[in-house]
Amino acid sequence: MFSSEVIKMIGFGLLETLYMTLVSTALAYIIGLPLGVALVVSEGSENPLVRGANTVLGVIVNLLRSVPFLILLVALIPFTRFIVGTSIGSTATIVPLVVASAPFVARLVESSIKEVDRGVIEAAQCMGASMTKVIYKVMLPEAKPSLIVGSAIAVTTILSYSAMAGFVGGGGLGDIAIRYGYYRYQDDIMIITVALLVVVVQILQEIGMRLAKIGDRRIN
Amino acid sequence: MAQGRPIISIRDLEKIYKSKNSHVKALEHINLDVYEGEVFGIIGLSGAGKSTLVRCMNFLERPTAGTVFFDGKDLSQLTKKELLIARQSMGMIFQQFNLLMQRNSIDNICFPLEIVGMERNQAKKRAYELLEVVGLSDKANAYPAQLSGGQKQRVAIARALATNPKVLLCDEATSALDPATTHSILGLLKQINKDMGLTIVVITHEMSVIEEICQRIAIIDDSRIVEMGNVIDIFTNPKTEIAKSFASPGGDRPDRVIGNRLVQIIFDGNSSYEPVLAKTILECKAPVNIMFADTKNIDGRAFGQMIIQLPEDENLSNRVLAYLRTQDIIVKEVEASV
Known part of the structure; x- marks a missing residue:
């Protein structure tokens, strides 16, 4: 059906997509996880400075989240060039992907941590646990199943963002779908790339859900 | 009753919750002493301020005025770090148990020991000992989701005892349990009080809990202590309406009694x-x-x-x-x- 060149191209596109998605997710968590924790911990603090920082952080997160990804992608081109040296290709796409998804991850992390029972945190404070210990020993481990579910949501969202980057030469399956499937009306390539994207999303989603369930001591 | 040294002393304590447009007095003019080795009860209706009071004892809530002395130290004068260390000598158990759901019994008991920095093997050994004290040796590897309410509270008690605290604070610790389980948990607390000489402060809205384990009580109503003394004295001679309603003799009448003579x-x-x-x-x-x-x-x-x-x-x-x-x-x- 396809020539070996096309198969090669699609295979390479798949790898690029996975590369962009996984690296971006990892970086988004490196930024978003502490940000999410900071959002929870700073909320309702007795210190007005900390409360102020919480508000500022919240506003920044909301602003970044409300800019449509495609616009952010274009707007960030100078910034991307500054960091990676180019604005084309899959590595360049990682920059806007991280900028767009880190605030999203921060909100996911925030909501997961907020699910942890206040009473358990209070109990830890009663034992003389410092804030750092409360975060490392209570908030994060207790929220683990929910954090994993959140990361499955994050990774699939980032994957679909990465496909959008195809419009500005971002590389990966999205790029192939746009160049061949859309601009050249090659429906067969369009279908195969979309199918591959669906399969990848399903697999990532399933892995996330399974991991969350296996790790959750409230169920088994 | 032989009264030793006060381990917790509260003087003129006041707690006001302020927000933009409200000003709620949770506690005022609170003065009380809890003596070493006793079981002290604080009883009151919901909203009277008893949970706030117990949280002022370990400074989980900072009083807006007044002082709290724990083991001779004025808690308000301690640095953040000193306060954390002081809290390590106060155990606390709760109505909702508040166990870590992702840790099994042993690791839950090890948790306060991790906080104080005890070495892992030593902590585990101590945890097994405590599990035996609370009668749950066979549930070492069970997660809280696999335990009944009473068993969860036993694990919570073991956890609270892990760091050898000087005081055990119980915030409505039996209110989520059925009467039989309540009885057995109170029995365990009584035994711990007797065997280890541990001072226990019990917060409750149930007179039966007070009757079963407390020697002295404070009745708290509308943010103030309205009566305080030995349980027997308050039972025999309640002075306030609220005390009468808790003590009940002659206080409340049966709802309906029909007949004459x-x-x-x-x-x-x-x-x-x-x-x-x-x-x-x-x-x-x-x-x-x-x-x-x-x-x-x-x-x-x-x-x-x-x-x-x-x-x-x-x-x-x-x-x-x-x-x-x-x-x-x-x-x-x-x-x-x-």
């Missing part, structure tokens, strides 16, 4: 093991009808009330009444309440 008998703790009613019947050779009875035994003394119906025959009923009046109880003729 009714007599209320109040046991105020003096007529301990006297079978008053049986003796009356034998003595007067007249049957009486028990319409209502609510009595309890506290430290071998009878408290409570009974409403009985006298026989139809006037001579007989007068004789019964006269006999009852010679006994060491309070006798009142009452109207039927409908």
Whole structure:
């Protein structure tokens, strides 16, 4: 059906997509996880400075989240060039992907941590646990199943963002779908790339859900 | 009661919750001492301020005025770090147990030991010992989701005891448990108090909990301590309405008692093991009808009330009444309440 060149191209596109998605997710968590924790911990603090920082952080997160990804992608081109040296290709796409998804991850992390029972945190404070210990020993481990579910949501969202980057030469399956499937009306390539994207999303989603369930001591 | 050194002293404590447009007084003019080795109860209705008070004892809530001394130290003068260390000598258990759901029993008990930085193997050893104290050795690897309410509270108690605290604070610790489990948990607390000499502060809204384990109580109502003293003294001689309603003898009446020739008998703790009613019947050779009875035994003394119906025959009923009046109880003729 396809020539070996096309198969090669699609295979390479798949790898690029996975590369962009996984690296971006990892970086988004490196930024978003502490940000999410900071959002929870700073909320309702007795210190007005900390409360102020919480508000500022919240506003920044909301602003970044409300800019449509495609616009952010274009707007960030100078910034991307500054960091990676180019604005084309899959590595360049990682920059806007991280900028767009880190605030999203921060909100996911925030909501997961907020699910942890206040009473358990209070109990830890009663034992003389410092804030750092409360975060490392209570908030994060207790929220683990929910954090994993959140990361499955994050990774699939980032994957679909990465496909959008195809419009500005971002590389990966999205790029192939746009160049061949859309601009050249090659429906067969369009279908195969979309199918591959669906399969990848399903697999990532399933892995996330399974991991969350296996790790959750409230169920088994 | 032999009173030792006060381990917790509270002076003129006040706690006000301020927000933009509200000003809620949660506690005011609180003065109390908890002595070493005693079981001290704080009873009050919901919203009276008792949970806030217990949280002021370990400075989980900072009082807006007044001082809290724990083991001779003024908690408000401690640095953040010193306060964390002071808290390590106060265990606390809760109504909702507050166990870490992602850790098994042993690791839950190890948790406070991790906080104080105890070495892992040593911590585990201590945790197994404590699990034995609370009678759950076979549940070492069970997660909280696999335990019953009573078992969870036992793990929570073991966890609270792990760091060898000087005081155990119990915030409505049995309020989520059924009566039988409540009884066994209170039994465990009593035993810990006796065996380890651990001071226990119990917060509750249930008089039965106080009766079962406390030696001294403070009754808290509308943000203030309205009465404080030995449980027996407050039972026998409650001064305030709220104390009367908790202590109940003569205080609350049964909702509905129908009939005539009714007599209320109040046991105020003096007529301990006297079978008053049986003796009356034998003595007067007249049957009486028990319409209502609510009595309890506290430290071998009878408290409570009974409403009985006298026989139809006037001579007989007068004789019964006269006999009852010679006994060491309070006798009142009452109207039927409908």
